[in-house]
Amino acid sequence: MSGAAAAFKLLRDDEPRAVVVERPASTSPYLFVCDHAGNRIPQRLGKLGVAEQEFVRHIAWDVGAQGLAEEFARRFQATLVRQVYSRLVIDCNRQPDAETSIVKVSEHTLVPGNHDLSEAQIAARRSEIFQPYHDAITNIIDRRLAMRQPTILLAMHSFTPVYKGEPRPWHIGLQYNRDSRLAHLLRDLLAEDETLCIGDNHPYRVDDAVDYTIPVHGERRHIPHVLFELRHDMIEAKQDQYRWAHRLAHSLERALTCAPELGTYIPR
Numbered sequence: 001m002s003g004a005a006a007a008f009k010l011l012r013d014d015e016p017r018a019v020v021v022e023r024p025a026s027t028s029p030y031l032f033v034c035d036h037a038g039n040r041i042p043q044r045l046g047k048l049g050v051a052e053q054e055f056v057r058h059i060a061w062d063v064g065a066q067g068l069a070e071e072f073a074r075r076f077q078a079t080l081v082r083q084v085y086s087r088l089v090i091d092c093n094r095q096p097d098a099e100t101s102i103v104k105v106s107e108h109t110l111v112p113g114n115h116d117l118s119e120a121q122i123a124a125r126r127s128e129i130f131q132p133y134h135d136a137i138t139n140i141i142d143r144r145l146a147m148r149q150p151t152i153l154l155a156m157h158s159f160t161p162v163y164k165g166e167p168r169p170w171h172i173g174l175q176y177n178r179d180s181r182l183a184h185l186l187r188d189l190l191a192e193d194e195t196l197c198i199g200d201n202h203p204y205r206v207d208d209a210v211d212y213t214i215p216v217h218g219e220r221r222h223i224p225h226v227l228f229e230l231r232h233d234m235i236e237a238k239q240d241q242y243r244w245a246h247r248l249a250h251s252l253e254r255a256l257t258c259a260p261e262l263g264t265y266i267p268r
Contacts, residue, residue, distance in 0.1 A: 008118070008120040008121050008123070008124045009044075009124065009128075010042050010044060010045075010121075010124040010125060010128045010129070011042050011044075011128050011129075012042070012043055012044065015040075015042060015043060016040070016084055017084075017132065018083055018084060018085055018128060018129040018130075018132045018133055019081060019082070019083055019084070019132050019133045019136045020081075020082050020083075020084060021079065021080070021081050021136055021140070022070070022073065022079065022080040022081075022082075023073070023077060023078065023079050023080065024079055024140065025079075026077055026078050026079045027149065028076045028077055028078035028079070029078075029149075029150040029151060029152050029263050029264075030073070030076050030078040030079075030152050030154055030252075031078065031079050031081075031137075031140060031141070031144075031151050031152065031153050031154065032069050032072060032073040032078055032079065032080040032081070032154050032155075032156060033069075033080070033081045033082070033137055033153065033154070033155050033156070033213060033217075034062070034065055034066055034069040034080065034081070034082040034083065034155075034156045034157075035062075035083055035087075035091075035092040035093040035133075035155065035157070035213055036061050036062035036065060036083070036087050036091075036092070036093065036157065037061065037062070037065060037066035037069065037082035037083055037084065038061060038066065038082070038083060038084035038085055038086065039055050039056070039060040039061035039085075039086045040084055040085050040086060041055070041085070041086055041088070041089060042085065042089065045089065045113055046113065047113075048088055048089075048111050048112065048113030048114060049110075049111065049112030049113045050088065050109065050110075050111055050112075050113070054109055055086065057109075058158070058159070058160045058232060059087075059088065059106040059107055059109055060086045060087065060088055061086055061087060062156075062157050062158040062159075062232070063158055063232035063235075063236060064158050064230070064232050064234075064235035064236050064240075064241055065156050065157055065158045065230075065232075065235075066082060067235070067238060067241035068156055068158070068230065068235050068241045068244060068245055069082060069156035070082075070241075071241050071242050071245035071246075072154075072156065072245040072248060072249060074245075075245055075246060075249045076249065079140060081133070081136050081137050081140065083129070083133045085129050087103075088103065088106065088111055088114070089102075089125055089129060090102055090125040090126065090129050090130050091103070092129070092130055092133050092134070092212070092213070093155075093157075093211055093212050093213050094210060094211070094212055095209065095210060095211070095212050096126055096130065096212075098209070098210050100210065102114050102117065102122065102125065107163070107164060108164070134212070134213075134216070134217075137213075137217050138217070141217060141221055141223070145266070148266050149266070150263060150264050150265055150266055151223050151224075151265070151266075152182070152223065152224045152225065152262060152263065152265075153214070153217055153218045153223050153224070153225035153226075154225070154226060154228065154252075155213050155214060155218075155225070155226070155227040155228065156228050157227060157228060157229045157230075158229065158230050158231070158232035158235060159173065159203050159204070159229045159230070159231055159232065160231075160232060161231055161232070161233045163203070168203050168231065169197050170197045170198065170199035170202055170203060170229075170231060171196050171197050171198070171230070171231055171234060172190060172196065172197075172198055172199065172228070172229065172230055172231070173198075173199035173201070173202050173203055173204065173228070173229035173230075174186055174187050174198065174199065174200060174201070174226055174227070174228065174229075175201055175204055175205055175206050175214070175226070175227035175228075175229060176201065176205075176206055176214070176225070176226060176227065177205070177206035177207070177208065177211075177214060177215060177219060178219060179218070179219060179224070179225065181224060181259065181262065182224050182225065182226045182255060182259075182262060183200070183201075183226045184200075185255040185258055185259055186226060186251055186252065186255050187200055189251045189254050189255060189258075190251055199229065203229065204229065206227060213227075214227055223265070224262040224265055228248065230244060
């Protein structure tokens, strides 16, 4: 921990650590990550000046994403790395120096507890939440590299049906930056169901200047990857998380049949 962060300890000893790793020794080629799985707030931050009911909204976490990621990873007995604290504390899929790393306003909601933070307070959020999560992912990939274990990075997210008054027609978004191989295979397979509206880099796209997980752990390591976005009204219920996890798993298996080289790639 840096000197600045040491001056302000964020998490109490009785609070959970920021990162949970399920099946760390899995030999599955799939590595699942969930940047916005949780909506906890460290006790020392109170509620950040935000009303209690806001923490079940998408501004605090990716609604339904944790359950979807857990079931999807369980389907393959694969490693899952998930982050338990709210994106309102610090966003684990943002570059630390990005304006949206620690938001002052999320959609239309003011976050008073994120205003006028000292360097020590910012450093503590980075060192106790952001960094342990990404260190866990890095260490898992490093271990796989050492063991010559094929790896495909799958980042699980959800998005709102309406954003700032604008309806979103997509059911599923497949996000990428420079490497579209896996995303486009999945897009074409999922599009066989004509009832689905598939977003090709919609409702978001991966951006080096803003996003962190895919650029750092996927692109820089030359690992096949895709970021899944599911509209959260489809995955709020446990039974729907189960249904979508297995539907996506079937498409993923078919994609690897079409491009088997992706499933045997060894990260560098």
